[in-house]
Amino acid sequence: MISLKWQNVCVLVVEDNSFMRELLVSTLRSLGIIQTVAYPDCATAIERLKLSRTDPVAAELGTVDLIMSDYLMAGVDGILFLRWLRSDKQVPDRFVPFIMVSGAADQYVVEEARDAGVTEFLAKPYSAKSVADRILAVVNSPRQFVLAPGYFGPDRRRSASPVSQDRRNSSKRDIQTVSTESKIRQLRDDVRAIHFLPGNKLRQKLGAEGLSGPIEFDPLVIRAAEERIQELVGDYADWVKKYIAQMEQSLATLEEMGGVGEATPRLLSSINRIAHELRGQSGTFDYPLITSFGKSLYQVTREHDGKISGNRRRLIAAHIDAIRTVFHNRITGDGGDVGRDLLAEIAAAVKKYS
Numbered sequence: 001m002i003s004l005k006w007q008n009v010c011v012l013v014v015e016d017n018s019f020m021r022e023l024l025v026s027t028l029r030s031l032g033i034i035q036t037v038a039y040p041d042c043a044t045a046i047e048r049l050k051l052s053r054t055d056p057v058a059a060e061l062g063t064v065d066l067i068m069s070d071y072l073m074a075g076v077d078g079i080l081f082l083r084w085l086r087s088d089k090q091v092p093d094r095f096v097p098f099i100m101v102s103g104a105a106d107q108y109v110v111e112e113a114r115d116a117g118v119t120e121f122l123a124k125p126y127s128a129k130s131v132a133d134r135i136l137a138v139v140n141s142p143r144q145f146v147l148a149p150g151y152f153g154p155d156r157r158r159s160a161s162p163v164s165q166d167r168r169n170s171s172k173r174d175i176q177t178v179s180t181e182s183k184i185r186q187l188r189d190d191v192r193a194i195h196f197l198p199g200n201k202l203r204q205k206l207g208a209e210g211l212s213g214p215i216e217f218d219p220l221v222i223r224a225a226e227e228r229i230q231e232l233v234g235d236y237a238d239w240v241k242k243y244i245a246q247m248e249q250s251l252a253t254l255e256e257m258g259g260v261g262e263a264t265p266r267l268l269s270s271i272n273r274i275a276h277e278l279r280g281q282s283g284t285f286d287y288p289l290i291t292s293f294g295k296s297l298y299q300v301t302r303e304h305d306g307k308i309s310g311n312r313r314r315l316i317a318a319h320i321d322a323i324r325t326v327f328h329n330r331i332t333g334d335g336g337d338v339g340r341d342l343l344a345e346i347a348a349a350v351k352k353y354s
Helices: 018-030 042-052 078-087 107-116 128-140 201-205 219-231 233-257 264-285 288-300 310-328 336-353
Strands: 010-014 035-039 066-070 098-102 120-123 145-148 151-154 175-179 193-197
Touching: 010 018, 010 042, 018 035, 018 128, 018 219, 018 233, 018 264, 035 042, 042 066, 042 078, 066 078, 078 098, 078 107, 078 151, 098 128, 107 120, 120 128, 128 201, 128 219, 219 233, 219 264, 233 264, 233 310, 264 288, 264 310, 288 310, 288 336, 310 336
Parallel strands: 010 035, 010 066, 066 098, 098 120, 175 193
Antiparallel strands: 145 151, 145 193
16 A cells, blocks of 8 residues: 655645634644644735745745635635635746635635635534545545636536536637646637646645545544544633633623724624634534534624614623533533523524514
């Protein structure tokens, strides 16, 4: 059996939450991908990638084989980063695989990432196996890249299976195909789309070119990575305490202001952002109830008109109380009768105060 050289693969991680950034990097290294470079924001990643084209030593960044980036971040978010990667002249490699990571795995988010040129989508909460599965999908099922009006990225259709309505109206003569083996050096002007068939660089780096069939991670490696995630539960406990304290402080300030004031949008945004983090993180550590409450709180705090009513503040408080109860009592899994009661209380609060 050929030993795959995962140590040859370099993965760039972009995640603004330091705990989740450490978790993802730790998971990748447990899988054998020891070349990981992590940044806290997309702006930094973009600047380093730009610099790496001319001075990789100064950029402290060489060839990047895979990018994993969070979706929701302040400033330049994951979508803007991805669009830059697929279109800017200063990008080192526009074909680099890109895995979008997000706790907001709603359909519109996935579609937005798809239309920006994403390769794979990893939903939070994730496990070592789900991380490994997305990476293996990139290696085992590479897609051709398509250049067409308004789009450049992996083919958005993953298979040639029949569909009820084919919106593509191009014939073979309307498409130019360019591969690494072809001798084509010019792109035609009379085509509707150009298909690029880049070589599978990841498979080459792994030393798997001579292997037939899909490659896999050793199940023992996956198990070791899962155990590493569970070792971080203690650290996650500290994070949740901070999250609860921050949300309580923001809500207390909103109460003092009567829900009206210049700081209202900022305070509500702070709670909304924490709710988004909770719904994406907690399931990884066997707190699915907090994931449910975080998702509900995220919806409650998404929009505002400059004023937060008393009922809405009571609804926010009910969510924070439920999250505190689950975590304080270490209610893991579905929580049994207690979990069902808490879910019912939140459902009743939503009905009463919405």
